[in-house]
Amino acid sequence: xxxxxxxxxxxxxxxxxxxxxxxxxxxxxxxxxxxxxxxxxxxxxxxxxxxxxxxxxxxxxxxxxxxxxxxxxxxxxxxxxxxxxxxxxxxxxxxxxxxxxxxxxxxxxxxxxxxxxxxxxxxxxxxxxxxxxxxxxxxxxxxxxxxxxxxxxxxxxxxxxxxxxxxxxxxxxxxxxxxxxxxxxxxxxxxxxxxxxxxxxxxxxxxxxxxxxxxxxxxxxxxxxxxxxxxxxxxxxxxxxxxxxxxxxxxxxxxxxxxxxxxxxxxxxxxxxx
Numbered sequence: 094x095x096x097x098x099x100x101x102x103x104x105x106x107x108x109x110x111x112x113x114x115x116x117x118x119x120x121x122x123x124x125x126x127x128x129x130x131x132x133x134x135x136x137x138x139x140x141x142x143x144x145x146x147x148x149x150x151x152x153x154x155x156x157x158x159x160x161x162x163x164x165x166x167x168x169x170x171x172x173x174x175x176x177x178x179x180x181x182x183x184x185x186x187x188x189x190x191x192x193x194x195x196x197x198x199x200x201x202x203x204x205x206x207x208x209x210x211x212x213x214x215x216x217x218x219x220x221x222x223x224x225x226x227x228x229x230x231x232x233x234x235x236x237x238x239x240x241x242x243x244x245x246x247x248x249x250x251x252x253x254x255x256x257x258x259x260x261x262x263x264x265x266x267x268x269x270x271x272x273x274x275x276x277x278x279x280x281x282x283x284x285x286x287x288x289x290x291x292x293x294x295x296x297x298x299x300x301x302x303x304x305x306x307x308x309x310x311x312x313x314x315x316x317x318x319x320x321x322x323x324x325x326x327x328x329x330x331x332x333x334x335x336x337x338x339x340x341x342x343x344x345x346x347x348x349x350x351x352x353x354x355x356x357x358x359x360x361x362x363x364x365x366x367x
Contacts, residue, residue: 099155100227100228100230100231100232101151101155101156101228101229103149103151103229104150105148105229106148106337107145107149107225107229108149109335109337110229110337110338110341111234111238111332111333111334111338112230112231112235112237112238112332113237113238113241113242113334113338114334114337114339114341115225115229115230115238115341116226116230116235116238116239116242117345118341118344118345119222119223119225119226119345120345121346121348121349122138122218122222122345122348123219123222124349125138125348125351125352126215126219126352127219128352128353128356128362129352129355129356129362130208130211130362130363130364131352131355131356131359131362131363131364132207132210132211132214132364133364134351134355134364135211135214135215135218136214138214138218138219138348139214139217139218142217142218142219142220143221145221145222145225146221146224146225149225149228151224151225151228151229155228156228159224160224163216167212167216170212171212174208174209174212175199175205179198179199179200180202180205181205181208182202182204182205182206182208182209183202183204183205185204185208185363186204186207186208186363186365186367187365188204188367189204190202190204190367192206203367204367207366232254232257233253234332235249235252235253236249236250236252236253237249239252246326250320258307262300265303266296266300269296269299269300270296273295273296
């Protein structure tokens, strides 16, 4: 089974946390990493993120699809930054230390390398935490968490349904792909791009039709149960906070406080070792 936005059941301290506390800590963690460009702090966040990944007992192989997608996006982001603004780091840090001269426009400077390192660290500090939240929180509990922080329960339930059915759609795509290949539709790299796109169309239409059937079944079931009639609802998966949950929320706000403190200490968002 392809693991994509799947809840992975394990026995760990992170799994014991409520969805609301994990959501609050994740949002604070991501905000703390995004607002700062202090390399030292980003390294610390990355180390702790990797450590939390080990504590959760989630294996890298179980979330490799999301990791590969994130790495590809990270590579493309850094490449485009350098192509369109190869001297951006120089303008940010106010100095220029040339390491390798290539052309009149493109060269490698220490300031640009530090800026790219900060961009990479932002991803490595936040991606594991986001993956942990998705992988250790049941969709129903996630919906309850969103509703607990003030999001409408209709929107919360929609998000829950989306997270719950994304793995099913992926598995359905895989099954239809195998069935089409058994009928002679070639989707491997042996064929040219045009034929592969035509073959993908043969998968897309059955996938859309099966997804529409799923939507109709779910909407009919919700309508029969009078979903949306009352302004509030109860949640089967909702859990009460424990001291560990309160400590997790305090940790999240502490991370934001440290990030703000470093900005005051550094005189801005950027730590300038030059």
